[in-house]
Amino acid sequence: MAEAYPWQESLWQQLTRRERHAHAYLLHGPAGIGKRALAERLLARLLCRSPENLEACGHCKACQLLAAGTHPDVFVLEPEEADKAIKVDQVRDLVAFVAQTAQLGGRKLVLVEPVEAMNLNASNALLKSLEEPSGDTVLLLVSHQPSRLLPTVKSRCVQMACPLPDEATGLAWLAQALPDSGEEERRELLALAAGSPLTALRLQEQGVREQRALVVEGVKKLLKQQQAPSQLAESWNAVSLLLLFDWFCDWAQLILRYQLTRDEEGLGATDMRKVVQYLADKSAQAKVLALQDWLLEQRQKVLSKANLNRVLLLEALLVQWASLPGQG
Structure with missing residues (x-):
């Protein structure tokens, strides 16, 4: 049943x-x-x-x-x-x-x-x-x-x-589904799943927290010019393309939100807060808006199962991301 x-x-x-x-x-x-x-x-x-x-x-x-x-x-x-x-x-x-x-x-x-x-x-x-x-x-x-x-x-x-559970209900259900996990891990999983408990459970089974850490580390190295876009694109083969676009769309939105509100409580998950704040301070709003439009367009192609060249698409994303800081 x-x-x-x-x-x-x-x-x-x-x-x-x-x-x-x-x-x-x-x-x-x-x-x-x-x-x-x-x-x-x-x-x-x-x-x-x-x-x-x-x-x-x-x-x-x-x-x-x-x-x-x-x-x-x-x-x-x-x-x-x-x-x-x-x-x-x-x-x-x-x-x-x-x-x-x-x-x-x-x-x-x-x-x-x-x-x-x-x-x-x-x-x-x-x-x-x-x-x-x-x-x-x-x-x-x-x-x-x-x-x-x-x-x-x-x-x-x-x-x-169909309703999305409130955070307390979602966390309580996850505590039963993942009895060996800690509260911080469950909160992080639920946040990565946008509040959907079953998605959070699936992400845990897929090792998405580890994948997210890999991607965040790569983004930081990219902005410090310690890793090239082509290298990063190749190193993210194990990460779902839709998941990558979800994260980058979220980060672009957080950058724009901070540029408009300067609200430090709205910088998103702790792993990218400093990066989001840095890019918000150093990037022209027009460039962020243009990148967000491009990200949403490509994400829709991913959702519709378009025949995309994964590596070239990620390279294009990372080149634009790396060029955000600075005017023009």
Whole structure:
């Protein structure tokens, strides 16, 4: 059974106490807050023949088939390969499933995640099923980036914003998930994950704190002219490209914020505060704005899985970063 996260309790009550369920829900919010688990939990609840206290019973025939992965009235749609698009042929299989009669005589459930992985043709192919699903069918769509969805997809769903836990709740959950870690490590992980506890756990498993330390050290050497952009670009091969752009976008924003407010409390994580303050003091605001625009544009290309030359892209980033100090 999918895990129930404490920060979802209010939304869970709202969903399960509905007298009549919508034909399509869009569960959206930041990655790493448990949206997939919430969708799977709701899917189980809607299929269960004898729910107990708003939860699936786990014992009826529907629950047993679901646990075994053999429930005939469940269709899960996701990319065939990690980080790849959901293809139109996959959506056509979904459409054919929706048109069928439920084999167990109850509801049919469809889970799509992440919805933004559908290309344009796939999204358009889904619209008819979203608008008029046959029989008692409920579609559960999970999105980490709802801004990338077609308006016609969003308008056909009941949109449910999934909450990000407050810091205290996130830290308490991490303390249980990482009992051997210290409080400082958990705070750092949660900050690196932008408050998403499941992302923080994944970052810890991937050794991202060590990767971040490597990148921060490299940035400092770059600004001191102790390491060339090409050398750094090659040395960061183990670090996710999206993660690198997330960090540099964050640092550019912090530089601009400090230039505008001079608020030393808003300099971000301790590992880069002195660097951010130095660049804010030494860089022309126009150059920082131009770099931020470029970073956001390239980050969008990374998100859309564009065919990019990683080393050349990072070299271009680092050359611009190194040229920030000084006027002009």
